[in-house]
Amino acid sequence: MKKIMFTGGGSAGHVTVNIALIPRFLQEGWSVEYIGSENGIEKQLVSALSAVRYHGIATGKLRRYFDWQNVKDPFKVAKGVLQAYLLIKRQKPNVIFSKGGFVSVPVVLGAWLNKVPFIIHESDVTPGLANRLSIPFATGVCTTFPDTETFLPKGKNHYVGPVVRQDLKLGSADRGRQFCQFTDNKPVLLIMGGSLGSRKINETIRTGIDELTKRFQIVHLCGKGQIDSSIHCPEYKQYEYLNEELADVLAMTDVVISRAGANSIFELLALRKPMLLIPLPKEQSRGDQLLNAASFKKSGFCEVLFEEHLTVNTMISEIVQLFGNRQAYIKNMGNFEQKDALSVVFELIKQSAK
Structure with missing residues (x-):
C-alpha cells in the first residue's frame, strides 16, 4: 500500500x-x-x-x-x-x-x-x-x-x-434554507471573512444589520471566537465556520462579501456567485489579496471595496449595486474556462x- x-x-x-x-x-x-x-x-x-x-x-x-x-x-x-x-x-x-x-x-x-x-x-x-x-x-x-x-x-x-472542492457543487438550496431557517422570498447575502475572521468586516456588518436585513437574509461566517451572542435577529445567522453545511449555504446564496484569498474566490467563481471582495490591506499582508482582487475585477467577476474605504454606507451601496447587476457578473463568470x-x-x- x-x-x-x-x-x-x-x-x-x-x-x-x-x-x-x-x-x-x-x-x-x-x-x-x-x-x-x-x-x-x-x-x-x-x-x-x-x-x-x-x-x-x-x-x-x-x-x-x-x-x-x-x-x-x-x-x-x-x-x-x-x-x-x-x-x-x-x-x-x-x-x-x-x-x-x-x-x-x-x-x-x-x-x-x-x-x-x-x-x-x-x-x-x-x-x-x-x-x-x-x-x-x-x-x-x-x-x-x-x-x-x-x-x-x-x-x-x-x-x-x-x-x-467538488462537493461544493453538490449543495442544495432547500437544505441551506432549512439549515438557516430562511425563506425563499428574500435573497441571501453570505459574508466570508476568512476562517480566522475579520474584525473590521464583522463590526461593519453588525452595525448595518438593520438596513441590510431590509433587503437580504444574511449568513455571516465570522471566524473563530468572533460570534456576537447579543444579536438576536431571525434573518441574520452567524457561525464561526461551516464545513459540511457550506455547500448547501452556498447553493442558496445570491451574492457574497468576501476576503480575496485565492482558494475561496476561485470556488465562488466556479459556483458563479457574484462577489464584493474586501482584500486584506498591504499593512496586514504581503499584498497577495490585492493582486487577486484586481485580477478578478479586471475579468468582470467581482467588485472591490478596499478596507480603508469600508464603512456601513459604502458597503451597503456596493452590495446593493452588485445584487442589481448580478446577472452580468454571472454571465462573465460563465465564460471562464474551468x-x-x-x-x-x-x-x-x-x-x-x-
Missing part, C-alpha cells in the same frame, strides 16, 4: 485543497496521513475524515512584524523540524503534498532530510513566505495563476489552474511518488 502525507494549515485556505485531494487517494487504496499543528484549524477540519491519521507537531508563526513571540518561535520551528523528520522517517511515505502555511515548513524540511519527494501548491500570484522558504527543496510547485512561474526556479512550475485542476494535481503527485 502506498502512503501519502499531507500538510498545510493556519487557516482554512491552507487546508481546502488537501481536503479536495484526500478522497481520491483513499479511493485508490492509498494510506493517508496528515501533519499539522497541535491545535490549528487543520486539526478540526481533518478530524472529520475518519480514514486519515492526524499528527500534531510544534509550530512557530513566521511573522513579518515585530513581536516578542518571534524570539520563541524559531525554537518551536526547530522542534517541529525534528518531530517531522522523525515522524517521516518512521512512517516512510512515498510522497508528501504541502499546501503551505507556517506549519508546512518543518514538514517540508523533514521530507527533504529524509529524501522523500514533495509537491507544493501555491494559490496566489506570488508565493507566500512559508512556500518561499520551502520551494528551493521542492520536487515541483503547482500554481493557480500562470504569472506565478516568474517567481519560481526554472523547471519547478506546474501551472494547473484553480483547485475546487479546467480539471484537481485531476492534474492528483496525477502529478502520483507520478512524483517514489
